[in-house]
Amino acid sequence: MKYSARISAVILLAVCVTVAALLAAVPPKTQTVQIKSGDEMINGFLALPDTPGRHPAVVVIHEWWGLNDWVKTQTEKLAADGYVALAVDLYRGKIATVPETAQELMQGTPQDRAVRDLEAGFNFLAARADVNKAKIASFGWCMGGGYSFQLAVHEPKLAACVVNYGAPPTDPAAIAGIKAPILGNFGGDDMGIKPASVRAFEAAAKGAGKSVDIKIYDGAPHAFENENNKDAYRPQSAADAWARSTSFLDKTLK
Amino acid sequence: MKQSTRILAIIVVLACVPFACRSALRAGQHAPVQSKPRAVQIKSGSETINGYLVLPDSPGRHPALIVVHEWWGLNDWVKEQTRKLADAGYVALAVDLYRGDVATTLEEAHEISRGVPDDRALRDLEAGFTFLAARPDVDKMKIGTVGWCMGGGYALELAVNEPKLAACVVNYGAMPTDRGSIARIHAPVLGNFGAEDRGISISDVHSFATAMKSAGKSVDLKVYDGAGHAFANESIKESYRPAAAADAWNRTLAFLSKTLK
Numbered sequence: 001m002k003y004s005a006r007i008s009a010v011i012l013l014a015v016c017v018t019v020a021a022l023l024a025a026v027p028p029k030t031q032t033v034q035i036k037s038g039d040e041m042i043n044g045f046l047a048l049p050d051t052p053g054r055h056p057a058v059v060v061i062h063e064w065w066g067l068n069d070w071v072k073t074q075t076e077k078l079a080a081d082g083y084v085a086l087a088v089d090l091y092r093g094k095i096a097t098v099p100e101t102a103q104e105l106m107q108g109t110p111q112d113r114a115v116r117d118l119e120a121g122f123n124f125l126a127a128r129a130d131v132n133k134a135k136i137a138s139f140g141w142c143m144g145g146g147y148s149f150q151l152a153v154h155e156p157k158l159a160a161c162v163v164n165y166g167a168p169p170t171d172p173a174a175i176a177g178i179k180a181p182i183l184g185n186f187g188g189d190d191m192g193i194k195p196a197s198v199r200a201f202e203a204a205a206k207g208a209g210k211s212v213d214i215k216i217y218d219g220a221p222h223a224f225e226n227e228n229n230k231d232a233y234r235p236q237s238a239a240d241a242w243a244r245s246t247s248f249l250d251k252t253l254k
Numbered sequence: 255m256k257q258s259t260r261i262l263a264i265i266v267v268l269a270c271v272p273f274a275c276r277s278a279l280r281a282g283q284h285a286p287v288q289s290k291p292r293a294v295q296i297k298s299g300s301e302t303i304n305g306y307l308v309l310p311d312s313p314g315r316h317p318a319l320i321v322v323h324e325w326w327g328l329n330d331w332v333k334e335q336t337r338k339l340a341d342a343g344y345v346a347l348a349v350d351l352y353r354g355d356v357a358t359t360l361e362e363a364h365e366i367s368r369g370v371p372d373d374r375a376l377r378d379l380e381a382g383f384t385f386l387a388a389r390p391d392v393d394k395m396k397i398g399t400v401g402w403c404m405g406g407g408y409a410l411e412l413a414v415n416e417p418k419l420a421a422c423v424v425n426y427g428a429m430p431t432d433r434g435s436i437a438r439i440h441a442p443v444l445g446n447f448g449a450e451d452r453g454i455s456i457s458d459v460h461s462f463a464t465a466m467k468s469a470g471k472s473v474d475l476k477v478y479d480g481a482g483h484a485f486a487n488e489s490i491k492e493s494y495r496p497a498a499a500a501d502a503w504n505r506t507l508a509f510l511s512k513t514l515k
Contacts, residue, residue: 038431064364094452099360101452103325104483107404108453110428111372111411112435142368150372170299171373191355191362192369222365 037120047079056253061140168201181211187220298381308340317514322401442472448481
């Protein structure tokens with residue numbers, strides 16, 4: 001072989017080896033996974049922290065729009081904070097962009113199937129070698145906030161529960177069954193989840209000896225944390241809610 | 255008859271027409287009307303909630319129905335369905351899951367429905383059942399439920415949780431999937447669904463029918479081609495399918511008559 005050709009071959013080989021090494025060293029940051037829920041296989045969007053070893057984990061629960069880009073971004077943010085984060089698809093692959101569709105998708109989702117899916121997500125995380133199964137939280141907004149409460153009601157091993165403007169349970173037996181400490185962020189102007197009902201839940205939960213930290217943001221309507229909701233978005237409240245949530249997860253799971 | 259007499263006769267007859275009409279109208283006004291619908295208060299947990307009660311116009315004991323509203327709330331359309339069911343011979347009670355709120359826009363309906371915890375809605379419907387069962391004009395062995403949309407899902411939850419419920423009609427509502435829940439349903443179930451409903455697929459409907467039948471339950475589900483979600487509501491213009499709506503209503507009345515009368 002001519003000298004110049006030999007140099008080129010060596011350089012090419014070196015480049016290939018380096019690239020292969022880099023690809024092997026960096027684990028995939030996000031991936032779509034399949035989770036067994038009852039007789040079905042459902043989708044999940046998994047985001048991993050970039051450090052090795054065991055991590056606390058979060059079951060991320062979407063709004064009524066479905067497992068869309070915004071939810072994936074929140075899931076990635078949690079992974080960047082050091083959690084194995086799994087967004088569970090309650091909608092079987094469907095995503096809504098207009099309220100009419102979101103309404104139909106939400107109304108077609110049986111509550112028991114959704115809770116079953118979230119339990120499946122919890123178990124999926126608990127079985128992973130990179131997850132500390134005693135440190136799994138739930139985190140949801142809107143419809144997903146309601147379901148975050150539901151997972152806390154149904155899963156005694158849930159280690160923390162974050163709810164953003166989701167309806168709290170009212171049944172004393174359900175509240176008594178909650179083991180996880182709860183952090184809640186609510187809009188003072190939410191027309192559905194009114195401050196009185198939030199405070200009633202807070203009183204009932206505290207009366208039952210539960211750990212609960214509720215904040216109601218003045219002037220914030222429902223869905224105030226999602227920057228895609230142009231009329232509802234309140235940037236300062238959203239930032240504050242995120243900071244509260246992540247510091248709560250840090251305290252309870254790390 | 256002479257021409258002039260004939261003309262006079264015609265004039266007399268025509269002159270009587272307004273009087274005849276007025277009498278007919280008055281007769282109509284005095285004709286037996288069903289009991290006026292009324293607002294009632296129902297104890298649910300530590301709260302007192304609203305209901306809209308309509309009675310049939312005949313005396314004695316009647317079968318009864320808990321009417322469960324869509325996500326718009328206890329609005330005029332639901333009140334009309336409640337009156338129609340009373341006309342068909344049922345003591346009909348629409349329970350207000352929304353504490354007086356009624357939504358007119360999608361955004362409002364979304365937010366208000368978001369604020370209803372499942373356990374509270376179920377508690378409210380159980381309270382409605384108890385309210386009806388305690389009435390002397392109700393046969394407590396013959397209490398059923400009819401719901402649409404969000405209310406259809408809740409009607410089925412009542413069927414899961416109330417063993418004494420005697421019939422359940424669900425119009426395009428989510429069906430339970432848990433075998434344990436389905437095993438607890440005692441009431442026969444009638445369902446009406448739109449083939450084009452984006453949230454409830456035909457396979458969802460078939461799965462529920464199959465699960466109900468293998469648990470030995472009585473179930474009759476119909477899927478209407480060319481209809482989507484909310485097809486039975488004439489006030490939702492884009493969704494309304496008159497033929498399917500009429501057929502679903504007839505099926506509902508026939509089913510309730512068979513199970514409750």
